[in-house]
Amino acid sequence: MKKRFNFALKFSKLELLLAGIFAIFLAISVAIGVKGLFQGHEHLYGTTREMPIALLLGAYIFFVVTSTGLCIISAIGHVFHFDAFAPIAKRAVFLSIATIMGGFVCLMFELDSPWKMHYFILTPNFKSGIWWMACLYSFYLAFMISEFIALIFNNHKLGSLLGFLGLSFGLAAHSNMGAVFGTLQGRPFWTGAFMPIYFIVSAFFSGTAAIIFFTYLSKHVKQRPFDERLNMSFHKLGWLFLFAIFIMMFFDTWSHIIGTLAYAGGKTLAIDSFEGPLKVNYWFFEITCGLLIPFIFILLTRAKSQLVLFICSAISICGIFYMRYDLMLAGQIVPLWHEIGASCAKYYVKYAPTVPEMLVFCGGLAFVGLAYIFGEKILDLDEDQSH
Amino acid sequence: MNNDNNKTLNRRNFLKITAGSLTIISSVATPLIASIAQGVEKKGIGKVEGKIHEIKEFKYKHSYCMVILEDRCIDCERCMEACRKTWNVPDEHYRTRILEVENHKHKSFLPVLCFHCDFAPCVVACPTQASHKRKEDGIVLVDPDKCIGCKVCMLACPYDARYYNEEIHAIDKCTFCQPRLAKGLKPACVEACPAHVRIFGDLNDHNSEVYKLLHDYEKSIRVLKPEVHTKPRVYYRKS
Amino acid sequence: MKKYILLLVSILFCVLLSMNCLAADDDESGGLIIFEKPVEGVVFEHKLHSDLDCSDCHDDIFPQEAGGTAEAKDFTMKAMEEGETCGSCHDGDTAFSVKKDCLKCHVGKMNIKKIEAEAGE
Numbered sequence: 001m002k003k004r005f006n007f008a009l010k011f012s013k014l015e016l017l018l019a020g021i022f023a024i025f026l027a028i029s030v031a032i033g034v035k036g037l038f039q040g041h042e043h044l045y046g047t048t049r050e051m052p053i054a055l056l057l058g059a060y061i062f063f064v065v066t067s068t069g070l071c072i073i074s075a076i077g078h079v080f081h082f083d084a085f086a087p088i089a090k091r092a093v094f095l096s097i098a099t100i101m102g103g104f105v106c107l108m109f110e111l112d113s114p115w116k117m118h119y120f121i122l123t124p125n126f127k128s129g130i131w132w133m134a135c136l137y138s139f140y141l142a143f144m145i146s147e148f149i150a151l152i153f154n155n156h157k158l159g160s161l162l163g164f165l166g167l168s169f170g171l172a173a174h175s176n177m178g179a180v181f182g183t184l185q186g187r188p189f190w191t192g193a194f195m196p197i198y199f200i201v202s203a204f205f206s207g208t209a210a211i212i213f214f215t216y217l218s219k220h221v222k223q224r225p226f227d228e229r230l231n232m233s234f235h236k237l238g239w240l241f242l243f244a245i246f247i248m249m250f251f252d253t254w255s256h257i258i259g260t261l262a263y264a265g266g267k268t269l270a271i272d273s274f275e276g277p278l279k280v281n282y283w284f285f286e287i288t289c290g291l292l293i294p295f296i297f298i299l300l301t302r303a304k305s306q307l308v309l310f311i312c313s314a315i316s317i318c319g320i321f322y323m324r325y326d327l328m329l330a331g332q333i334v335p336l337w338h339e340i341g342a343s344c345a346k347y348y349v350k351y352a353p354t355v356p357e358m359l360v361f362c363g364g365l366a367f368v369g370l371a372y373i374f375g376e377k378i379l380d381l382d383e384d385q386s387h
Numbered sequence: 388m389n390n391d392n393n394k395t396l397n398r399r400n401f402l403k404i405t406a407g408s409l410t411i412i413s414s415v416a417t418p419l420i421a422s423i424a425q426g427v428e429k430k431g432i433g434k435v436e437g438k439i440h441e442i443k444e445f446k447y448k449h450s451y452c453m454v455i456l457e458d459r460c461i462d463c464e465r466c467m468e469a470c471r472k473t474w475n476v477p478d479e480h481y482r483t484r485i486l487e488v489e490n491h492k493h494k495s496f497l498p499v500l501c502f503h504c505d506f507a508p509c510v511v512a513c514p515t516q517a518s519h520k521r522k523e524d525g526i527v528l529v530d531p532d533k534c535i536g537c538k539v540c541m542l543a544c545p546y547d548a549r550y551y552n553e554e555i556h557a558i559d560k561c562t563f564c565q566p567r568l569a570k571g572l573k574p575a576c577v578e579a580c581p582a583h584v585r586i587f588g589d590l591n592d593h594n595s596e597v598y599k600l601l602h603d604y605e606k607s608i609r610v611l612k613p614e615v616h617t618k619p620r621v622y623y624r625k626s
Numbered sequence: 627m628k629k630y631i632l633l634l635v636s637i638l639f640c641v642l643l644s645m646n647c648l649a650a651d652d653d654e655s656g657g658l659i660i661f662e663k664p665v666e667g668v669v670f671e672h673k674l675h676s677d678l679d680c681s682d683c684h685d686d687i688f689p690q691e692a693g694g695t696a697e698a699k700d701f702t703m704k705a706m707e708e709g710e711t712c713g714s715c716h717d718g719d720t721a722f723s724v725k726k727d728c729l730k731c732h733v734g735k736m737n738i739k740k741i742e743a744e745a746g747e
Contacts, residue, residue, distance in 0.1 A: 040553035049480065049550045052538040112536025113556040119515035119533040130539050131514035185508055185615040186545025336547045340497070340611065342486040462734030463665035487736060494729050581665055 005378055015221065019373050022366035026105075029363020032356045033109030041112055046354045051332045055353040056110035058325035059361040061177070062206075063103030063368070064137070065199065065324065068174040069207020070096035071144060073240075075167040078147075078160055085240075087233040091218065091381040092211050093148045093163070096170075098371035099210070100141060102364040109360050129180035136173030140166055152379065174199050181331065189331045198251060205248045206320050208241040209294075209313045214372060216310035221376040226306075230382070238303025241313065245295045252291070277348050278329060281322050290319020442618075445505050449524040450590035451563055453500075453577070454600045454608075456626040459584045460485060460496040469579035473564070480550045482561040483576055498584060499611070500576070501548035501561035502619030503527045509540035509549065517557070525620060526565050531557030545615045563587075583626075600624065655680070658745040660738055663696040667735035671745075687714050 011019070036044045047054050070092045076082050077089030108114055124131050143166035150159040178196030185191055215234060219225060226234060294312035301308045335345035375381060427433075462485045470482050483500035507527050509518045517533035518540050520526070529540075529549075534557035541549045541558070552559035564574035572578075577587045588597035601608060601622060608624045655672035675683075684690040688698075688711065695701055698711065706713030706724040712731075716724045733741060 041551075042553055049541070049547070052541040052551070112538070112551055112553075114535055116515070116533060116535045119517070119535070123516040123533060125511075125514055125516045127511045128514040128539075130512065130537060134514065180512075180539060183508070183511065184543050185617065186543060186612070332542070336545060337486055337499075340486070341488045341490045342497075343489055344486065459728075461665065461728055461732035462667045462736060463732075464667065464735045465665065485734070485736070487734060496729075496734055 006380070011377070012223075015373060019370060022370040022373075025359070025362045025366035026370065029105065029109070029360045029366070032360055033105075033363075036109055036356070037114070044354065045357045046352050048349075048351070050335060050349040051329070051351045053328050053332065054351055055325065055328075055357045056106050056360060058328040059106040059321075059364055060103045060110060061327070062321050062324040063099045063106065063364060064174065064177065065203050065320075066206040066210045067096045067100035067103065068170045068200075069203040069205065070099065070210055071140070071163075071167055071170045071207070072204055073207045073211050075163055078156075078163045079167060081160075084233055084236045087230045087382065088211055088215050088237065090148075090151050091215060092207070093144060093151060094375050094379065094381055095210060095214055095368075095372065097141070097144050097148060098368050098375065100137070100144075101371065102368040105367050106360060106364040129176050129183055132176040133173055133180060136169050136176060140169040140173050143169060171200060174203055181327075184331075186336070187331045189334075194255070198255075201247055201251060202320070202323065205244040206317075208237060208244045209316045209320060212237055212241055212309050212313040213317060216306060216313075217372070218376055218381065221373065222382075234306060234309070235303055238298055238309045241309070241316075242295065242298045242303065245291055245298075245316075249291050249295070252287070277333070278326055281326050281329075285319050285322035286326060288319075289315045290323060291316075445525060447523060447525045447591070449568075451503075451524050451526060451568070451587070452590055452597055452601075452620040452622065453563075453574075454586045454588075454597050455498055455621060455623050456584050456586070456600075457495060457497055457623045458625050459582045460498055461582055462487070462496040463581065465579040465581060466498065466576035466585065469575040470561070473567075473575040474559075474562075475554070476559070477552065477554065480552070480559075482548075482559065484547075497623075498576075499546060499548075500621065501527065501544075501563075502546055502611070502617070502621040503563060505618035505620065506616060508543040508545070508615075508617060512539045512543040514539075521565075524565075524568075526563050527560075528562055528565065529558045529560060531555045531559075534558050545612050545617065546619075658741070659695075660742065661696055664701065665732075667733060667738060668731055669733050669738070669741055670731065687711060 032044070041047065045054075045056070073085065074089040074092035074096065077085035077087070078093075111117075120131065120134055124135075126132075143162050147159050147162035147166055150156075150162055175196035178199035181187075181190035182192055182195035212234070215230075215237070294316045297308055297312050303309060329351065333348050333351075335342075335347075335349055338345040464485060467481055467483060467485065470476060471478075474482065476482055483498060486497040486499055488495050488497050503520075503526055505525065507518075507520055510520050510527060512518070513534075514537065515533040515535060517530045517535075519528060519530065521528060536551060536557070538551060538558070541551070549558050549560045551557075564572070564576075567574060574585075574587055577585045586596050586600060588595035590598055590601070592598060600606075601624075606624050608622045610619045610622055655676060657672055659670040659672070661668040661670070680690075688695050695711070699705075700710035703724060705711060706716065709717065713724050715721045718725075722730070
């Protein structure tokens with residue numbers, strides 16, 4: 001019987017260094033977060049009355065989108081039994097848990113007074129998107145963790161069922177998060193039924209990028225090359241990633257065109273004119289890094305080169321982060337009283353993330369990094385061949 | 388030879404049958420179809436019509452609202468000071484403010500505050516019901532004990548009415564001076580205004596100034612950002 | 627000889643001292659006045675009234691001492707509408723009526739700093 005856990009850890013010097021750096025960043029971010037809970041966020045973070053939601057919530061959404069996407073990828077292999085994607089599914093389940101916990105690191109330190117969260121259960125508001133998001137994500141996390149435990153014990157039937165439940169709750173929770181923004185009538189950039197759908201599609205995109213990134217890394221962390229099945233799976237993942245990029249390009253193109261023809265309240269003003277404050281974020285990071293570079297290079301190499309896939313996924317993940325971050329900023333960047341003609345509302349809302357904010361975000365990333373290194377070393381994240 | 392005969396017979400029969408059925412069909416089927424069509428139209432199958440569902444009127448014990456006479460404000464900011472002093476609003480924040488609006492070279496000052504909307508998006512967004520609308524008078528309040536500081540209500544509000552108050556660890560905003568109303572006083576900003584810009588009252592009282600101002604059919608009344616469909620309870624008109 | 631020098635110096639001193647009254651204002655008339663009483667956000671520009679003589683308003687309609695008008699009892703909109711203080715001329719005939727164009731004088735508390743800076747240049 002195969003060993004389920006491997007506690008005879010062998011770290012290379014680089015891995016030790018990285019684990020150490022991650023641990024330090026995580027400790028710093030927790031310290032900053034706790035300081036923020038006592039001293040308040042006004043002088044710690046760059047958020048203001050005009051822009052109350054910024055980097056940290058963008059980071060949370062980035063992590064959660066990736067987590068839901070990884071859940072979708074794992075479900076393709078485990079729940080819907082597409083054998084081509086079965087080898088990477090276990091790692092995807094583990095990473096979906098790790099990324100959402102990294103997201104919670106950012107979220108807990110973003111909320112101004114989280115010690116009152118028990119009122120979520122005492123006096124819930126069933127009309128609130130945030131409430132449903134919190135409720136459904138709790139169930140999602142529970143199911144994903146139980147699925148992973150079932151997979152550790154090789155109970156694939158139970159794992160499949162739990163994976164299905166995790167997928168259902170994950171899709172519901174993630175579209176509710178889109179709905180949090182979609183129901184905000186006062187912010188025309190976000191209003192409408194587009195947000196929930198866009199969130200699910202971008203989850204699929206983020207998930208494919210993330211699984212390619214981490215599966216490639218596993219070659220080096222485990223110091224073991226891919227076997228035949230994993231090679232095939234990785235190649236197919238490359239095509240799936242290309243497909244996801246194509247869908248995102250479709251969504252982005254149309255939201256851009258419609259934003260220029262009809263008023264889209266904010267992002268279009270901030271981006272389209274090539275003079276807006278978000279122009280670099282959008283044209284360089286979101287479009288070039290996030291979509292164009294991976295699309296071109298994966299197509300050119302026909303998804304055959306694993307190194308190219310890895311680099312493209314890494315570049316794409318940078319772009320994806322900016323997609324989430326810009327989504328936050330663009331909805332608030334045009335002041336509320338701009339249309340009425342107020343003299344105070346003639347300029348875009350100013351925002352710059354402070355160093356503490358960036359460090360808390362790094363803490364979230366550090367958590368994911370640490371969890372991955374230890375998970376890859378201790379647990380067997382490759383799919384067991386015996387089923 | 389036999390085949391030819393059969394073919395001829397078949398063709399003749401075919402012609403007979405065709406002619407016969409066409410006659411029957413045209414004499415019977417046409418009026419049948421016509422009457423079915425008439426019946427369908429009478430019953431209105433597939434028709435789309437109906438009266439538009441009216442949004443219900445809210446019945447409050449005290450239908451508090453404010454009317455702002457927008458051409459009288461001189462930005463002396465006494466209302467902001469009074470509000471700040473009464474409710475310990477931190478210096479860098481405000482519960483009510485004055486906007487300077489310039490349209491076609493015509494400048495005016497516009498006081499804005501929480502509009503206590505009938506369809507308040509902040510009440511829908513709050514996950515813990517910290518932001519709630521009172522049933523007896525429609526005032527939207529924030530319960531500081533329940534507010535977790537997620538700030539989604541700040542995003543939801545189209546009117547920049549809310550801010551996070553670090554001293555009470557909760558979201559803060561205009562309350563129409565609800566504790567003062569309970570004592571029979573007017574809101575602090577209304578009392579402080581020297582130019583009779585803010586008029587506050589109960590719409591259920593048909594003798595109140597707000598009722599008379601809103602039912603003066605010579606002047607038009609507007610609300611800010613009607614396109615967000617929040618049904619605010621603060622109205623703007625010229626004096 | 628010493629006596630004449632002493633006389634010359636004292637006359638010069640008096641002349642220079644009296645020049646203070648010129649240094650106090652940025653132009654020959656009263657300059658920019660920012661009222662904080664009875665309400666904030668009100669400005670009065672002497673420059674805009676340069677076609678009048680000092681005696682046209684001082685001391686009959688407005689006291690000349692600094693801060694005197696702000697304390698005056700007839701410095702209210704109601705009194706102005708009845709022809710007191712500003713209303714003596716701003717009645718709609720001599721100059722624009724106090725009942726209209728409020729924002730010409732009531733520039734608003736938020737604009738005071740900007741106007742002060744502009745007047746200082």
